[in-house]
Amino acid sequence: MAREIELRDARVRYGPLEALHGVDLPIAAGAMTVLVGRNGSGRSSALHAMAGVVPLTAGQVLWYGGAAHAREITALDTYRRSRLGVALLPAEQAVFPSLSVAENLAVPGPLGGGVDASVALFPELTRLLARTAGTLSGGEQRMVALSRVLTSPARLLLLDEFALGLAEEVTARVHATLAALVAAGRTVVLAEQSIPAEAAWDVAYELRRGDLVAARERVSGA
Structure with a gap:
């Protein structure tokens, strides 16, 4: 299976704490992977390491991006990775609260398809357009952040507990959108505590205390 991005023997440290202990994590292109x-x-x-955060x-960090051979992007910053086609939805601080x-x-850059595309995906945002993002509820802020990622042209979408x-109905809509994006050839990586029942996943990796402990592929039709 072709690859989109890969962590190879990756270690991440926050002060004295090592969060990843030499993890090898190949991400299949045109598929949905769940961590x-x-x-x-x-x-x-792992998501933040792929995005350069x-x-x-x-x-x-190796980037394939549809090519047969990898390009090392370990030293590439977040902005330049986003220009390659990497989009990250972090678990927190995903909107500009003062805007x-x-x-x-409408913020210019590689993320987002604009107001019209976002409202088409999340009609709930229509009545909120004039509101300051920092005053929204957590779920409303999540829709704003999600719309920027889901309507972007990015090849690789990294979503941390999106x-x-x-609400359940909105979550189901996002899962359907992600499945459609994967069917169109995009690559999606979800970080979750367990595999969502609605996710049309292809590969799952289990991480435990910074180590990769299990990997499996979904059987076709399962």
Whole structure:
């Protein structure tokens, strides 16, 4: 299976704490991968390492991006990775709190398809466009942040517990959107405590205390 991005012998450290202990994590292109594990397992650190939010203390980040051969992007910053086609939805601080919702959706850059595309995906945002994003509920802020990622042209979507604060109907809509994006050839990586029942996943990795402890592929039709 072709790869989109890969962590190779990746180590991430926060002060005295090592969050990833030499993890090898190949991410299949055009597929949905789920990183599962409890809080502190290293799943968020793996997403952040792929996006360039946290630097590796050892190891490599390799980018394929549809090519047969990898390019090392270990030293590439977050902005330049986003220009390659990497989009991250962090678990926290995912909106610009001092800007209006409309301004959040219209911020120039590689993320987001604009206000119209975002409202088409989340009609709930229509009545919120003039509101300051920092005054919204957690679920409303999540929709603003999600819309920027889901309507972007990014090849690789990294979503950290995207359903936090969302209603079940909205969560189901996002899962359907992600499945459609994967069917169209995009690559999705979800970080979750367990595999969501609605997720049309292809590969699952289990992380535990910074180590990769299990990997499996979904049987076709299962």
